[in-house]
Amino acid sequence: EAGVAQSPRYKIIEKRQSVAFWCNPISGHATLYWYQQILGQGPKLLIQFQNNGVVDDSQLPKDRFSAERLKGVDSTLKIQPAKLEDSAVYLCASSYRQGGSYEQYFGPGTRLTVT
Amino acid sequence: GENVGLHLPTLSVQEGDNSIINCAYSNSASDYFIWYKQESGKGPQFIIDIRSNMDKRQGQRVTVLLNKTVKHLSLQIAATQPGDSAVYFCAENAGRRALTFGSGTRLQVQP
Numbered sequence: 001e002a003g004v005a006q007s008p009r010y011k012i013i014e015k016r017q018s019v020a021f022w023c024n025p026i027s028g029h030a031t032l033y034w035y036q037q038i039l040g041q042g043p044k045l046l047i048q049f050q051n052n053g054v055v056d057d058s059q060l061p062k063d064r065f066s067a068e069r070l071k072g073v074d075s076t077l078k079i080q081p082a083k084l085e086d087s088a089v090y091l092c093a094s095s096y097r098q099g100g101s102y103e104q105y106f107g108p109g110t111r112l113t114v115t
Numbered sequence: 116g117e118n119v120g121l122h123l124p125t126l127s128v129q130e131g132d133n134s135i136i137n138c139a140y141s142n143s144a145s146d147y148f149i150w151y152k153q154e155s156g157k158g159p160q161f162i163i164d165i166r167s168n169m170d171k172r173q174g175q176r177v178t179v180l181l182n183k184t185v186k187h188l189s190l191q192i193a194a195t196q197p198g199d200s201a202v203y204f205c206a207e208n209a210g211r212r213a214l215t216f217g218s219g220t221r222l223q224v225q226p
Contacts, residue, residue, distance in 0.1 A: 004158070040123055042206070042218055042219055043216050045214070045215075048213045103161050104161075104213075106151075106159045
C-alpha cells in the first residue's frame with residue numbers, strides 16, 4: 001500500500017513570499033489532516049478535512065494560510081505571505097475514517113525555511 | 116518572529132536495556148491515546164494505541180500503560196535496539212477531534 005505522498009520535501013523562501021504544499025493521501029482515506037511541526041515540538045493540527053469538507057480549522061491562521069481539498073482526494077496548503085515564524089515542517093496525514101481513534105498515517109513532511 | 120523550538124528531554128539507554136518513556140496528558144476527557152515514533156526527516160510512525168477503558172496494552176516489544184487517575188501514559192520498550200533511536204510522541208484524542216500531540220522525548224540507544 002502506497003503511503004501518504006507530499007511535495008516538495010524542502011522549500012526555502014523569503015518572508016512575504018507565497019508557498020504551496022501538496023498532499024496525496026492513502027487511497028480510500030476520507031479524512032485528511034495538515035499539521036505544523038516546529039522544531040523540537042509535537043505536530044499541531046492546522047486543518048482537518050472529511051472528504052472535501054472542512055471539519056476543524058480552528059487553529060489555522062486564516063489571514064495567511066488556506067487549504068483546499070476540492071475533489072476529496074489531494075489537498076494543497078498555501079501560505080501567503082509567509083512570515084519567519086512559519087518555518088516548520090508541514091505534515092500531511094490521512095485516516096480511513098474521521099476522528100483520532102482511527103490510525104493516522106503521516107507523510108514525510110515538507111520542511112519550510114523562511115528567511 | 117523566530118523559531119523557538121524547545122530542547123527535547125533525552126533518554127539515553129544501553130542497547131539491550133529496557134526503556135520507559137513517560138507522558139503527561141492534559142485533557143481528562145481524552146479517551147484514546149497513541150504513541151508515535153519519529154525518525155529524523157520522516158513523519159511520525161504509529162507504534163501502539165490504547166483506549167481509556169484499558170490500563171495496559173502490549174505489542175511486539177512495546178507496552179503502553181495508562182493511569183487515568185494522574186493522567187499519565189508511559190511507553191515501555193523491551194530490549195532496546197539502535198533502530199529504536201528516535202523522538203517519541205504521545206498523542207491524545209477526545210471524541211471525534213484530531214490528535215493533540217505532546218512535546219516529545221528523544222531516545223538515544225548506545226551500542
